Amino acid sequence: MRLSEVFKEVLKEKGITRIWPCTDMWKLSALVAENRAVVCKARNCRISMNLDEKCEMKSAQACVIPASKCDEVILSGDELLKRAGRYPFVLIDCRYHSVHTEKELRRLRLQLKCTVGVIRKFMWSGKMVVTGKKFPEVETPFYREAEEFFKEKNIEKILLLDPNAEEEFSNNDKYDCYVIGGIVDLCGNKKGLTSKLGRELERSGVEVISKKFTLKGDVTGVPDRINSIAEILLMCVIDGKNVEEAIYSVQSPLVARWRLRKELAKLSFRLDKLAELDFPVRAVKKQDLKKLEWLKIREKDFYRECRKLGFYVIDESFLKTISGDEYGVR
Numbered sequence: 001m002r003l004s005e006v007f008k009e010v011l012k013e014k015g016i017t018r019i020w021p022c023t024d025m026w027k028l029s030a031l032v033a034e035n036r037a038v039v040c041k042a043r044n045c046r047i048s049m050n051l052d053e054k055c056e057m058k059s060a061q062a063c064v065i066p067a068s069k070c071d072e073v074i075l076s077g078d079e080l081l082k083r084a085g086r087y088p089f090v091l092i093d094c095r096y097h098s099v100h101t102e103k104e105l106r107r108l109r110l111q112l113k114c115t116v117g118v119i120r121k122f123m124w125s126g127k128m129v130v131t132g133k134k135f136p137e138v139e140t141p142f143y144r145e146a147e148e149f150f151k152e153k154n155i156e157k158i159l160l161l162d163p164n165a166e167e168e169f170s171n172n173d174k175y176d177c178y179v180i181g182g183i184v185d186l187c188g189n190k191k192g193l194t195s196k197l198g199r200e201l202e203r204s205g206v207e208v209i210s211k212k213f214t215l216k217g218d219v220t221g222v223p224d225r226i227n228s229i230a231e232i233l234l235m236c237v238i239d240g241k242n243v244e245e246a247i248y249s250v251q252s253p254l255v256a257r258w259r260l261r262k263e264l265a266k267l268s269f270r271l272d273k274l275a276e277l278d279f280p281v282r283a284v285k286k287q288d289l290k291k292l293e294w295l296k297i298r299e300k301d302f303y304r305e306c307r308k309l310g311f312y313v314i315d316e317s318f319l320k321t322i323s324g325d326e327y328g329v330r
Contacts, residue, residue, distance in 0.1 A: 003026070014075065016039070016062045019039070020042060022048070026120060032076070037064045039063075039075035042063040089176065092130050092180050094130060097182065113137060115226050125139060132144075146179065146206075147204045150177070155176045156176065157177070158177050158179060158209070159175040160181075160194070160209070161178060161181075161210075162198060163224070165210035166210075168217075171240060171241060171243060175209070178237075180229050213229070221259025231249075232250050256295055260292065261305055264309060268283065268309075271312075
């Protein structure tokens with residue numbers, strides 16, 4: 001259950017069904033959990049939002065404002081967190097920041113800031129930890145080393161999300177902390193760094209389990225941005241979605257096309273000669289688009305990638321007319 005759902009439950013128990021301001025409930029719950037605001041008794045507020053997150057022209061019973069401006073507190077951050085119970089930590093280990101180019105570091109900063117937003121949609125910013133390098137614009141807990149954080153919080157059940165791991169992640173995997181490598185690879189020279197991170201943690205005495213997200217048994221087509229990985233993770237762990245369902249929810253058309261190219265190569269076949277062409281070509285059947293429905297691609301992407309790969313798209317009925325030895329279909 002997301003923190004915003006817990007927040008709604010507590011409000012309802014306290015007889016609060018209309019609140020101000022009218023905004024996403026996850027934003028309000030995160031503000032309260034982070035002690036940046038409290039739920040306060042409202043006065044003279046004619047607009048409100050109900051617990052279904054719809055604005056109404058009705059007086060609000062409570063409002064979310066800084067504690068310094070509140071005369072009568074209805075719900076504090078401490079009370080909300082006590083009710084929320086245990087939520088996992090998401091740790092972004094940036095120990096390899098020095099091997100990044102300036103452009104990669106800018107991308108890393110951006111992805112970390114986006115990850116804070118993702119974490120707050122499910123929990124609150126205190127559940128995201130950054131280690132290895134301090135980024136002032138990322139307002140989350142920071143530790144010099146991941147090992148220091150694990151020791152201080154007495155965390156034992158740790159999962160490292162590694163695309164090169166042997167085991168596949170399942171939404172039944174529940175851990176106290178999930179580790180994501182703070183790695184942005186635009187140069188193509190950082191392959192295996194996450195696995196190296198796992199080995200370094202183990203050498204320091206930290207017991208880590210490594211697993212990977214896969215789509216139909218393959219990591220190709222799984223988003224690789226840090227914020228996307230965090231979102232897939234929390235959809236599985238907190239919302240209870242299966243991995244593939246979570247991937248489809250986050251996957252962009254660009255990432256889907258990465259996997260499409262790989263699948264098209266498997267579906268393609270060789271034609272030694274086609275029509276007036278005197279050289280061999282590769283083709284795919286138009287009907288194969290249906291075989292790729294699981295990838296949830298757009299039809300225009302199917303044709304676009306075939307064109308990029310130099311594959312002809314042939315109707316199955318036409319293929320039958322040229323399937324003799326004259327054309328060498330194989």
